[in-house]
Amino acid sequence: MVSETILSVQALSKNFGKIKAVDKLSLEIKRGQVFGILGPNGSGKTTTLGIVLGLIKPQSGDFKWFGKPISSTLLRNIGSILETPLFYPYLSATDNLKIIADIKQVDYQGIDEKLKLVGLYDRRNHAFKTYSLGMKQRLAIAAALLGNPEVLILDEPTNGLDPQGIAEIRDLIKAIALQGKTIILASHLLDEVQKVCTDVAVLQNGQCLFTGKVETITSQGLAVEAMAEHDELLKQAIESCAWAKIIDQQQKVFHIQLDSGHLASDLNRYLLEHEVALSHLTTIKKTLERHFLELLKN
Amino acid sequence: MKYLYRITGRKLFKSRIFWMMILLYVISITSLLFGIEAFINKVASNANKNSPVPIPEFSLYTFPYIWQNLSFLSGFLKLLPALILIVFVSAEYSYKTMRQHMMNGLSRLDYFFSQFIFLFGMALFSTLVLLIITLILGFQHTETITFANFFNNSFYLLAYFLELLAFFSIAFFVTSLLRRSGLSILTFSLLYVVIEPISRFYLPEAIAQNMPFKRIGNLIDVPNTSLMKLFGVNFRTYIDHFDIILSLAYSLLFLFLSYQLIKKRDL
Numbered sequence: 001m002v003s004e005t006i007l008s009v010q011a012l013s014k015n016f017g018k019i020k021a022v023d024k025l026s027l028e029i030k031r032g033q034v035f036g037i038l039g040p041n042g043s044g045k046t047t048t049l050g051i052v053l054g055l056i057k058p059q060s061g062d063f064k065w066f067g068k069p070i071s072s073t074l075l076r077n078i079g080s081i082l083e084t085p086l087f088y089p090y091l092s093a094t095d096n097l098k099i100i101a102d103i104k105q106v107d108y109q110g111i112d113e114k115l116k117l118v119g120l121y122d123r124r125n126h127a128f129k130t131y132s133l134g135m136k137q138r139l140a141i142a143a144a145l146l147g148n149p150e151v152l153i154l155d156e157p158t159n160g161l162d163p164q165g166i167a168e169i170r171d172l173i174k175a176i177a178l179q180g181k182t183i184i185l186a187s188h189l190l191d192e193v194q195k196v197c198t199d200v201a202v203l204q205n206g207q208c209l210f211t212g213k214v215e216t217i218t219s220q221g222l223a224v225e226a227m228a229e230h231d232e233l234l235k236q237a238i239e240s241c242a243w244a245k246i247i248d249q250q251q252k253v254f255h256i257q258l259d260s261g262h263l264a265s266d267l268n269r270y271l272l273e274h275e276v277a278l279s280h281l282t283t284i285k286k287t288l289e290r291h292f293l294e295l296l297k298n
Numbered sequence: 299m300k301y302l303y304r305i306t307g308r309k310l311f312k313s314r315i316f317w318m319m320i321l322l323y324v325i326s327i328t329s330l331l332f333g334i335e336a337f338i339n340k341v342a343s344n345a346n347k348n349s350p351v352p353i354p355e356f357s358l359y360t361f362p363y364i365w366q367n368l369s370f371l372s373g374f375l376k377l378l379p380a381l382i383l384i385v386f387v388s389a390e391y392s393y394k395t396m397r398q399h400m401m402n403g404l405s406r407l408d409y410f411f412s413q414f415i416f417l418f419g420m421a422l423f424s425t426l427v428l429l430i431i432t433l434i435l436g437f438q439h440t441e442t443i444t445f446a447n448f449f450n451n452s453f454y455l456l457a458y459f460l461e462l463l464a465f466f467s468i469a470f471f472v473t474s475l476l477r478r479s480g481l482s483i484l485t486f487s488l489l490y491v492v493i494e495p496i497s498r499f500y501l502p503e504a505i506a507q508n509m510p511f512k513r514i515g516n517l518i519d520v521p522n523t524s525l526m527k528l529f530g531v532n533f534r535t536y537i538d539h540f541d542i543i544l545s546l547a548y549s550l551l552f553l554f555l556s557y558q559l560i561k562k563r564d565l
Contacts, residue, residue, distance in 0.1 A: 053401050055565040076403035086398040090313050099308055102301040103402045143402075 004031045005067065006151055006182045007052060012061035014047055014206075021047040023206035024061070029184060029199075034177045036193035036214070037186040039203030045186040048203070049082055049155055065151075076104045079144030080153035085136040089129035093120055093139050096128055097146060106147035114142040118172070134165040141172065152176065155186045170196055222258045223247070224267060227280035237274040244270075253280075302412040309395075310386060310416065319385070323378045324427060330375060331368055331431050335359060358521075359439035362450035364432055366521045366535070369458040372428050373518060376462055377490065379420050380469040381483055387413055387470060388479035397565040410557045417470055421462040429455060457517045457537050464514045464545040467552040474556040510552075513544045 009027040013020070022044045029035045037045050050056040052063050054070045065074050087096040097111045115121040118138040123131070131139065137157065144152055157173070158166040173196050177183055187193050193200055194214060201211040228234040231252050238244050238254070243262050248255035258267060264283045271278060310316050335358045342356075358367040390396040390413075399409060432455075437443070472489070473482040490511055498506035506512065519534040 050565075055397060055400055057564060072403045072405040072408070074403075075401065078401075078403075080401045082397070082401065084394075086394045088309055088313075088393060088395055090315070091309065095308055095312055099305050100398075100402055102305050103399055103404045105301065105403075 005029070006031050006033075007063065007065055007184070008067075009048075009052065009063040010061055012048065012051060012058050012063060014051060014056060014058045020206050022051065022058070025203075025206065025208050027201055027208065027211065029182065031182055032180055033199045034173070034183045034185065034197045036197035036200040037184065037203060038190065038193045038200055039186075039188065041188055043188075043203040044206035045188075045203055046083060046155055047206070049080070049153055049184070049186060053078070053080060053082070053153070055082075076147065077149045078151045078153060079146065079149040080155075081140045081144050081157060082153070082155045084159075085140035085143075087128045087136075087139065087143075090127055092127055093124045093131075093142075096139070097143060100143050100146055104147040110146055110148070114145050117145070118142045119168075133160045134162065137161060137165070137169065141169070145176070150181060152181055152183045153186075154183065156188070157185065158187075158189070158192060166192075222260075222263065223284045224256050224258060224264050225280070225282045225284055226254050226256055226267070226278055227252050228271075228276055228278050230276070233274075233276050234271070234278075237271055237276045240274075241267075241270060255284075299411070302408060302415060306412045306415045306419075313386075316382070316386065319378075319382045320423075323375070323382065323424075326378060327372060327375050327424075327427060328431060331371060331428075331435065334371060357439055359435040361436050361440045361443055362447045362452070363521065364436045364439075365451040365454040366518065368432050368435070369428060369454040370518045370521055372424075372458060373461060373515065376424070376465050377487065379424050379462070380466055380486065383417060383420055383466055383469050384473045384482050384486060385479055386416065387473045388477060388482055391477040392479060400565060406561050407557070410560050413470065413556075414553065417466045418463070421459055421466055424462055425455060425459040428458060453537065454518060457542075460542065460545050460549075461514050461517045464510070464549040464552075467549040467556075468510055471552040471556045471559075474559045508544065510548045513541055513548065517541045517545055 005028060007027070007029040009025060012022050012025045014022040025044070025048060037048065039045050047056060051058045052065075052070070054075065063070070065078070068074065088099070091099075093115060094111060097114070098108055101108050101111060112121065112124075115124050118141055120135060120139055120142065123135065128136070128139065137160070141154075141157065144154070154173070158169050161169065170192070173183060173185070177196075185193070185197060197214050199212065200214050202209045226234065231254070234254065235246065235249075238246055238256060243259040244267060245257045246254055247257045256267070258264075264281055268278060268281060338358070339356070358364065396409060400406065404412075436448075440447075468489075469482075469486050472486045473479075476482045476485060494509055494511045498509055498512060501509075517537060522533050522535055
């Protein structure tokens with residue numbers, strides 16, 4: 001199945017003075033993906049999103065939405081939140097959404113429905129400035145959903161929320177993804193990306209360190225922790241093994257990376273064949289966080 | 299285009315601060331225009347006591363002279379509606395709503411148009427306020443009103459509108475350039491009250507006479523009241539075409555520059 005490319009970014013660069021905010025970044029986002037852009041603060045996530053939304057002009061490089069250059073018409077089909085929720089503080093939720101509906105050129109009918117979806121219907125006539133941070137964030141999501149856009153861009157959507165609010169927003173994002181919408185989610189929270197996204201790009205200093213499926217990272221091979229009485233023998237045995245590699249050693253504890261398709265029991269059998277008896281063996285599920293930290297280390 | 303009117307209307311008319319500022323402006327201009335005649339006559343009658351020649355009582359409010367008298371006086375208060383403009387244009391930057399609008403698919407040109415609607419609307423509103431006050435005072439103080447003396451000089455109303463349009467265009471440009479509300483208010487007020495008048499003093503006559511605030515202010519000359527005639531000064535009783543052209547040119551220039559800023563800058 002060939003899925004349609006929603007956004008393609010090629011060798012995008014943007015400097016702010018001497019700082020390279022985005023450095024020759026290339027990305028490809030396909031229809032139906034929940035695409036996580038992961039990186040520490042200041043890694044260029046928001047700048048990248050600002051560029052693809054036409055707010056910031058890049059120094060070089062190119063990007064295309066649905067194979068076309070950006071235009072107001074295209075933007076009306078993209079719901080986006082960048083950094084913080086931005087509304088007129090003195091206007092009510094309904095009035096703020098009416099302004100957005102006017103800009104997106106959709107009628108006011110969807111407003112109540114979206115407000116109910118994010119649980120703000122009862123407060124719809126209250127001024128935005130009276131809202132709590134969580135409510136503001138939810139209104140921003142309602143605004144992004146207005147007009148049922150095909151693509152959603154969410155920049156740190158759970159920033160500043162309490163645990164319950166975070167869980168609500170994540171469920172909401174998953175529910176939206178199930179409708180077949182493409183979602184681009186920028187976050188510095190690994191856990192968030194792992195829980196919500198199908199694909200991920202890891203950014204650091206404006207460069208893309210890695211892109212791929214979240215699934216393949218989390219299930220990519222296996223890491224095990226092993227200890228033996230004679231660690232020299234263990235080390236030699238592993239070095240002679242084609243599908244295992246020592247990634248770390250802390251005193252007598254070895255961290256061993258297994259290629260995919262091999263389990264801890266395979267390693268155990270192999271080592272017994274080489275006359276090494278283990279005193280300790282555990283499987284470590286490789287999380288995105290480990291992978292992320294490894295990437296940043298290199 | 300219709301939706302731009304709706305957006306602009308909604309964000310302004312639902313703001314309490316907007317109505318409070320409008321109210322303050324209307325109160326100021328009404329008290330100025332209603333009170334000025336009594337004030338001048340009081341000053342004149344005080345001066346009369348020591349004056350060798352009698353100073354006549356006079357009325358500012360008779361048609362057709364009222365058109366020029368009141369539009370000239372209203373020009374002194376044009377900073378007030380300009381400040382309302384600056385406050386709400388800069389708010390788009392401080393609330394970052396402009397940025398959100400662009401993300402939602404408002405083109406930069408349409409954004410400029412929505413702000414121009416506001417600017418044009420403020421000029422229209424201020425002119426309307428002047429028209430209403432002129433009609434009330436004029437009908438109260440003119441004994442015989444003929445078609446001719448009513449409409450004669452009513453073109454001063456249009457000149458006042460142009461004066462505001464050009465003045466607001468500069469205010470809009472300064473705000474688009476500086477983006478911060480306080481800084482824009484201060485800079486614009488200083489340019490108008492201090493910087494341009496002082497620089498005119500040092501610059502060659504040819505440049506000084508054609509600077510924006512000077513030209514805009516020149517549109518409506520000081521009225522030739524009987525008081526002025528007493529002093530032997532004689533001002534223009536017509537509007538100079540060159541003033542009209544230059545005021546229009548300045549409006550277009552500053553609007554164009556504002557649009558360039560909106561178009562080119564990162565948000």
